[in-house]
Amino acid sequence: MQRREFNQHLQRSAIALALSPWLTAPSAFAADKSRTWRTNPFALGVASGRPRADSVVLWTRVLFSEEDRAAADEALRVQVEVFADVGLKRRVQIAEVVTDGARGHSVHLHVRNLQPSTDYWYRFKQGDASSTVGHTRTAPALNADVRQLRIALSSCQHYEQGQFIAHAEIAKQPLDFVLFMGDYIYESTNPQYAIRKHNGEEPKTLAQYRERYEQYKRDPMLQAAHAAHPWVLMWDDHEVVNDYANDQDRQYTDPQQMLKRRAAAYQAYFEHQPVLLGPDADNPANMRLYDQLSWGKLADVWTLDCRQYRSAQACRDPVRGGGRMVVQCDELNDASRTMLGNTQERWLSDSLSQSKRHWKLVAQATQISSTSVSAPVGRSYWNDAWDGYPQARKRLLQTVVDAKLQNVVTLGGDVHCNVAANLRLEPNNLQSPIVASEFVTTSITSRGLGDKPSAVIRESNADLLHYRADERGYSLITVTPQEVRCDFRTTKFPAGSEAGLKTQASYVVKNGKAGPQAI
Numbered sequence: 001m002q003r004r005e006f007n008q009h010l011q012r013s014a015i016a017l018a019l020s021p022w023l024t025a026p027s028a029f030a031a032d033k034s035r036t037w038r039t040n041p042f043a044l045g046v047a048s049g050r051p052r053a054d055s056v057v058l059w060t061r062v063l064f065s066e067e068d069r070a071a072a073d074e075a076l077r078v079q080v081e082v083f084a085d086v087g088l089k090r091r092v093q094i095a096e097v098v099t100d101g102a103r104g105h106s107v108h109l110h111v112r113n114l115q116p117s118t119d120y121w122y123r124f125k126q127g128d129a130s131s132t133v134g135h136t137r138t139a140p141a142l143n144a145d146v147r148q149l150r151i152a153l154s155s156c157q158h159y160e161q162g163q164f165i166a167h168a169e170i171a172k173q174p175l176d177f178v179l180f181m182g183d184y185i186y187e188s189t190n191p192q193y194a195i196r197k198h199n200g201e202e203p204k205t206l207a208q209y210r211e212r213y214e215q216y217k218r219d220p221m222l223q224a225a226h227a228a229h230p231w232v233l234m235w236d237d238h239e240v241v242n243d244y245a246n247d248q249d250r251q252y253t254d255p256q257q258m259l260k261r262r263a264a265a266y267q268a269y270f271e272h273q274p275v276l277l278g279p280d281a282d283n284p285a286n287m288r289l290y291d292q293l294s295w296g297k298l299a300d301v302w303t304l305d306c307r308q309y310r311s312a313q314a315c316r317d318p319v320r321g322g323g324r325m326v327v328q329c330d331e332l333n334d335a336s337r338t339m340l341g342n343t344q345e346r347w348l349s350d351s352l353s354q355s356k357r358h359w360k361l362v363a364q365a366t367q368i369s370s371t372s373v374s375a376p377v378g379r380s381y382w383n384d385a386w387d388g389y390p391q392a393r394k395r396l397l398q399t400v401v402d403a404k405l406q407n408v409v410t411l412g413g414d415v416h417c418n419v420a421a422n423l424r425l426e427p428n429n430l431q432s433p434i435v436a437s438e439f440v441t442t443s444i445t446s447r448g449l450g451d452k453p454s455a456v457i458r459e460s461n462a463d464l465l466h467y468r469a470d471e472r473g474y475s476l477i478t479v480t481p482q483e484v485r486c487d488f489r490t491t492k493f494p495a496g497s498e499a500g501l502k503t504q505a506s507y508v509v510k511n512g513k514a515g516p517q518a519i
């Protein structure tokens with residue numbers, strides 16, 4: 001690329017994004033001299049995300065070890081190269097991103113002008129250091145006839161409760177993208193079944209959240225999955241704190257304090273993920289993550305934010321808020337309560353109603369089908385999932401009915417359980433037609449419910465065709481014009497090598513027929 005072209009390219013993309021408005025511009029650039037690194041500054045690996053027909057977001061974060069710490073306040077220029085071949089012979093783009101300590105020396109580059117359905121390789125350079133090479137792939141053109149879309153569905157990776165062996169297998173699968181449904185980090189420590197330990201205490205500040213991401217991002221299997229495929233990301237609660245709802249946490253912390261913590265968590269999230277937008281410049285406690293992408297004519301995919309805008313859980317315990325089983329809770333019927341917030345809900349409803357693509361994949365953080373059980377004083381509901389927001393659930397499914405949509409499949413995580421379920425306007429009412437299909441993936445490592453409560457839930461909910469909380473892993477979703485197939489890839493305990501993963505069960509949703517079928 002010619003120097004002038006290079007400069008124009010910088011102005012168009014790299015600098016513009018590096019100086020996104022939520023952070024102040026670095027006051028001085030580091031001199032262009034070559035820096036000698038004592039330790040690898042790219043120790044957290046590389047990542048790509050948000051694939052579109054003509055663009056992707058590339059990510060890394062420059063990390064200063066103790067030996068390099070003296071330079072940690074400096075602004076840095078990081079070079080990014082994009083290649084059309086695995087041998088790195090045909091370089092198609094080069095750019096430079098300026099970063100500094102205010103953004104944790106994270107590097108985001110929104111690479112544009114790419115070709116649809118095309119493989120690319122990329123790497124970062126700073127001084128005498130080069131990152132590992134990542135692979136990414138763009139989405140098909142919007143009007144392309146696409147034969148297949150392959151997704152690895154994953155969520156809930158408590159670092160202490162296992163090795164990320166599911167990611168080692170994901171890294172080797174031929175995929176279009178990884179769809180991560182939330183709980184990328186865990187803020188809390190859980191000594192039960194722990195095979196390794198979190199560093200430091202529960203994060204509350206930006207520095208502490210950064211430290212937690214650093215620990216997770218150093219995991220080689222997680223790094224391999226990021227380097228192998230683009231990721232499409234959503235979050236759930238543990239990226240901030242367990243069971244939070246908007247500005248509420250379980251301890252009833254003052255909402256202003258809670259929003260400060262949320263701002264720190266959201267900034268750290270942005271600094272460590274290949275996402276396009278960071279926290280809102282005017283209000284850093286806000287960050288839009290919900291999004292929609294199209295896969296040729298084959299599928300529309302919505303990725304929702306089920307935490308930032310939701311109403312607090314219904315009938316909370318006055319001492320210990322957050323999720324719990326509730327019975328005789330009139331608040332559940334309050335139609336003003338929302339899982340997505342009014343703006344996101346309207347956006348989804350409009351966008352879903354107008355979708356003309358063959359499959360409509362609605363990815364959200366938790367479980368939509370019911371897991372309610374009978375209690376002596378009435379039916380008992382888990383108030384943190386959609387069972388706790390039944391009116392919002394009904395509105396979502398009513399949209400499907402009103403727009404006469406076929407081929408709606410919802411994807412979820414959070415509950416550490418593999419689920420295949422029918423979705424009806426009236427859950428578990430066999431007279432109520434099945435209007436959509438649900439797959440929920442189990443956790444990468446986080447422990448699930450015991451066998452007894454799982455069995456009770458399974459027996460209490462006719463809509464649950466498959467419900468197993470005893471194994472860890474991920475789910476392979478294969479979308480073709482004829483069907484959406486889900487293979488639950490699992491292991492009893494996630495330690496050792498990925499060779500231990502097997503297929504727990506497989507289900508398909510056939511074109512034009514709502515409801516998963518076992519195969």
Ligand SMILES: [Fe+2]
Pocket residue numbers: 156157183238414415416443446
């Ligand atoms: Fe989780």
